[in-house]
Every structure is written in structure tokens, then in C-alpha cells.
Amino acid sequence: MAVNTTPGAAEELTTPQEHVAPPPLPEQSAEERRTWRARGRLGMLLVIPGFAFITLFFVVPVFSMLAMSLYVRPEGAVPGEFVPGFNIATYAHVMTTYGDTFVRSFLFATVATVAALCIGYPMAYLVAVRLRGRHLLQGLLLVVIIAPFFSSFILRVQSWRFILSDESWVVGFLKAISVLPQDGRLTATALAVVAGMTYLYLPLMMLPIYANLERLDTRLIEAGGDLYAGGLQTFLRVTLPLSTPGVMAGTILTFIPASGDYVNAVMLGNNVDTTTVGQIIDSRFFHATDYPSAAALSAVLMAIILILVTLYVRRFGTKEIV
Amino acid sequence: MRGETMSTDPATRHAAPTPRRRFDAGRWFVPVVGGLAFLYLLVPIAYIFVFSFNDAGRTNLTWRGFTLANWQDPCRPSQLCEAFGNSLMVAVIATTVATVLGTMIAFGLERYRFRFAGSANMLIFLPLATPEVVLGASLLSQFLNLGVQLGMGTTVLSHIMFCISFVVVAIRARIATLDPALEEAAADLYASGRTAFWKVTFPLLIPGIAAAALLSFAISFDDFIVANFNSGAYTTFPQYAYVAARRGIPAEVNVLGSAMFLGAIALVVGVQVWRYWRGRKLAAL
Numbered sequence: 001m002a003v004n005t006t007p008g009a010a011e012e013l014t015t016p017q018e019h020v021a022p023p024p025l026p027e028q029s030a031e032e033r034r035t036w037r038a039r040g041r042l043g044m045l046l047v048i049p050g051f052a053f054i055t056l057f058f059v060v061p062v063f064s065m066l067a068m069s070l071y072v073r074p075e076g077a078v079p080g081e082f083v084p085g086f087n088i089a090t091y092a093h094v095m096t097t098y099g100d101t102f103v104r105s106f107l108f109a110t111v112a113t114v115a116a117l118c119i120g121y122p123m124a125y126l127v128a129v130r131l132r133g134r135h136l137l138q139g140l141l142l143v144v145i146i147a148p149f150f151s152s153f154i155l156r157v158q159s160w161r162f163i164l165s166d167e168s169w170v171v172g173f174l175k176a177i178s179v180l181p182q183d184g185r186l187t188a189t190a191l192a193v194v195a196g197m198t199y200l201y202l203p204l205m206m207l208p209i210y211a212n213l214e215r216l217d218t219r220l221i222e223a224g225g226d227l228y229a230g231g232l233q234t235f236l237r238v239t240l241p242l243s244t245p246g247v248m249a250g251t252i253l254t255f256i257p258a259s260g261d262y263v264n265a266v267m268l269g270n271n272v273d274t275t276t277v278g279q280i281i282d283s284r285f286f287h288a289t290d291y292p293s294a295a296a297l298s299a300v301l302m303a304i305i306l307i308l309v310t311l312y313v314r315r316f317g318t319k320e321i322v
Numbered sequence: 323m324r325g326e327t328m329s330t331d332p333a334t335r336h337a338a339p340t341p342r343r344r345f346d347a348g349r350w351f352v353p354v355v356g357g358l359a360f361l362y363l364l365v366p367i368a369y370i371f372v373f374s375f376n377d378a379g380r381t382n383l384t385w386r387g388f389t390l391a392n393w394q395d396p397c398r399p400s401q402l403c404e405a406f407g408n409s410l411m412v413a414v415i416a417t418t419v420a421t422v423l424g425t426m427i428a429f430g431l432e433r434y435r436f437r438f439a440g441s442a443n444m445l446i447f448l449p450l451a452t453p454e455v456v457l458g459a460s461l462l463s464q465f466l467n468l469g470v471q472l473g474m475g476t477t478v479l480s481h482i483m484f485c486i487s488f489v490v491v492a493i494r495a496r497i498a499t500l501d502p503a504l505e506e507a508a509a510d511l512y513a514s515g516r517t518a519f520w521k522v523t524f525p526l527l528i529p530g531i532a533a534a535a536l537l538s539f540a541i542s543f544d545d546f547i548v549a550n551f552n553s554g555a556y557t558t559f560p561q562y563a564y565v566a567a568r569r570g571i572p573a574e575v576n577v578l579g580s581a582m583f584l585g586a587i588a589l590v591v592g593v594q595v596w597r598y599w600r601g602r603k604l605a606a607l
Binding site (some may be wrong): 004020042043044045046047049050051053054055057058059060061062064065067094104114119120122125126127130136139140141144146147148149150152153154155156158159160161163199202203211216231252253256257259260261262263276279280281287291294295297301302305306307319 | 331347351352353355357358359360362363364365366367370379384417423424425426429430431433435436442445446448449450451452453454455456457459460461462464467479480483488490507515516518531540541543544546550551559560564567571575576579580582583585586587589590591594605
């Protein structure tokens, strides 16, 4: 501190460590402490508009939805007319009616997440580790992963509907090699819905793992080999543990939208055996105008996801989620 | 196997180069599975592209011959280009607002200390941990409660909401990887805090901010579920495609989808090439 003869220099030298620095020490000058306070105010000014927005359009709506899930239908009401109340029975009703739909949705989401991990990890490893240093090829492959977002996902799901349709060569081929029975089909099956989800959310799995593996020090893999570990052993003991934060982020980012998905369920399933919670929420809202049930289903879906994600992070977690 | 390679005599162990990888399947496993995965990602895109040239009538389900007519007049189906324009407009406005608000939050959280940092992180994480159907349904509950007229305004608001969190997460990651030595160097050269920020920190973050904006644009443009809940009669491009899918999507939809895909690739490749050339010019100096 003695070298900082000008107050300005002292202020600037503290900047880089600011987020880890302890609170102003007693020996700091009054001027320095004033600067800390000014910086605190600037920080507040930076975050307030965004947080106000998130509060208004996310936090308040969630409470609004919770309130709506308790609304009651007055006697002789027209469809869609509800009054504020405290009708907890809606929750009991949706859980008994749609309990198996919840189980199915989370089962689909789990299978799709595991499948996306099995496909996405080798993809990320290929680009981040095997192709390290080949920037042009790496860049091109990353573009290939991100660009599908720009051609609407509805179109991509529709493509799968066509590729898996009863008349397609895929189904013909599977029938020819007797994998699929002669009267078998792929659309309107759970398999098609899960495959569609896996496809759709694969980039969300691959990109965080890639971002993690990109920073992986390959000398550690070589060290595994030097210590006579086989390829598989090196992977399980060195690479995989080091990439846990990427795998966590990828699985969470895939699982969440997959458990709320209804576009795949509608376009590739559309069958009573593939109905998902998302589909029920949509139909309760728009076709049955049964807002309390839709809101209660949404609340339960969100609660289950938060519980599952919290347990998962506790079990395998690092702090690097956000 | 290991016993053989670990010969007791050190001389022979070094003389005969021991194969480092006993288990060699991994060598082929990664390129094969990774390559197949890329194929899996690209098959539907290839299908969309090929069928944009289909001489289809109303429904684009079977191949009926090659034509360029769809590309020459993509606006032929009524309201298609209107929906496409709506999506572009919503995505541009939502991206602009979300990028500004998100960058500010990222800086605030990364560079300043807060008493409520934990809750602030939670507030950013929760919208990401909520499935779109719940985001859409909860926002619709609020708009219904307040009696707000659904339309472009509500669509834009809903998109800004879910884009902010993505922007914050993407930019915070960039800020965290900035080398603090660069700012220290600026301070050593007597730059004030403000000068150091605008001349050093911010320019270094521009690629990160641009990437976050691109991500935000992509997820807004691609959103169907939240818009379906909150757009009312205002139709976006994914909504148009979803409704059309029930009776067969016109080939012109494939044209616009392919054009966006190619445009995104051209943009990213263009930026890469530009950076490469600029890098060479700087290296030549």
C-alpha cells in the first residue's frame, strides 16, 4: 500500500481481486472506503434493471400461476371462468388423474438424457480433444451443431416424422432385416418420441461438455498412459471425473426441457401411450380452458424438476452450475 | 499382458518400445460414434434442404421432382412471410434488450460483491431450470389475471425473459476467463477505471457478447412453446410450421428454414474468416 502514492492508482490496483477481496481493511483511507461504496452502488445499478425484469416476468408469474392453481369454479360459471379461492383439491385431482403421465414424462426425459449423453460425450471429445489444434475443422463442426437452431425445430421434428413414417425406407429396411415385425411401425411409438427428444436436445448436452473438455489438459491423459492405465481406465479415472461439471450442466440442460416437452409427443407420438405432462398442460389450457388444473400441473412439474435437479447436484455436484 | 511389458530388466524394457495403449478400441470408438452422431444431427437438416426443391403441390410429403420455384417465390403460401417477419422482429428486439440487460447483470455479479449473491444466482438459474411449458403457462396466467391483450408485445416480453439468463451465463463465463493482468497493465499505464474498462475489458468481451447475442437470437427464433402460450393471434414462424404440419408443411417453409440455416453458417464462417485475416494482418505488422 505504501507505494501507491496517488489515490487513483491504489483504487485501480484493487480492482482485479475485487470479487475475492475481503471487505475494506481498517487501515484503508476514508477515500478508499468511499470508492468501495461507490462501486457497490454502480454494481447495484448494473443488476437492478435485469433483475426487475426477471422478477416481473418470471417470479411474479410463477406466484400468479400458483394462485391460479387454487382458483375455484363458481356455480353456473361459463367455461374458463374462475374466481380466486383456495381449492387445494385441484392438486389431488391432477395427481390421481395424471400420475402415470408424470411417471412417463420423467421416464422419457431420463432415457433421452442418458442417450444424449452417450452420443454427445464422444462428439464433444472428438471435437475438443481429438481435433485439438485443428481450429478450422473444430469451428466448422461447432457451427454444424449450433446452426440447426436456426432452421426451426418444428421443421426438424417434422423431418423425423417423415423419415420414420410407415412408407419410409428406414421402416422398410428394418422390416426387411426383421428387426421390426411386418405390421410394426416407428411413428406413434414411445421410441420415436424419445429418439426425437434425444435428437432435439443433443446440442444442449454436447456444448457444455465441449466447453469443459476444451480446457482439459491432455498431458493428464498421457500421464494415465505413462502409468500403465489402459485407454478405458484412463477415461474412467482421469477424463470423466475432470469433465464432471460439463456433464452435470449438459444433463441438466437436456433433462429440463425434455421433461416438459410436448412437441415431440404430439408430432411423433400422438398416441395415448406417449402423452406427456406438457401435452396435458397445453390441452388443459387451450382446449378445456381448465386453467386451475393446467396451473397445478405446471406447479407440480416445476417442483419435481427442482427437487430432482437439487438432489442430483447434491449427489454429483460441483458449484459450477451457474 | 502387463506382466510381459513390465520386464524386470530395465535395459530390455527400454529397448523394446512397449505399446502404450493396450486397449485400442477407444481410438476408433470416438471418431466412429462422434461421426455417426454428426450424421444423426445432419440427416433432418439435409432432408429439409432437399425437400425445399421438391415440386410439391400443397403437401410436401413425397418427392415429385426438382424445381427452383419454391426458392424464387418463398412468400407464396399466405401469411408465411408475415410469420417469418414476425419471428425475425421478435428475435431482434428480444435479443437486443436481453443482451443489454444480461451483460449488465453479468458485470454486476462478476465484478462487484453483493450481500445477496446467492439469491441473485438463484434468480438467474431458476428460469433455466424451468421447462418452457411452465414458463409459458405461468406468464399466460399472469397476462390472463391482468387482462393484458396478447400479441407481439407479450411475445417479446416472454422472449426477453428467457433469453436474459442464457446471456448472463454465457457472458459471465467469458468475464471469468479474462486475464486480470491486462487490467492491471492498464492501471500501471495510468488508465482510469473507466478508460481501462472501455479500452481494455469491453473490447476483449465483444466476441463473448456477440456469441451470447447469437445464442439469444437462435433460441428466440426457434421458440415455439412460450410463444404458443403468449402470442395470441400473433403468429411466429415456428407456430406457422406447427399448424401447417397437421395438413402437410408447404415446401416454401423448408426454403425459409434452409435459408436461415445457411445464413447462420455463412455468418459464423464469415466472422471466422474475417478474424483469421485480421490476425494475419496484425501478425505481419
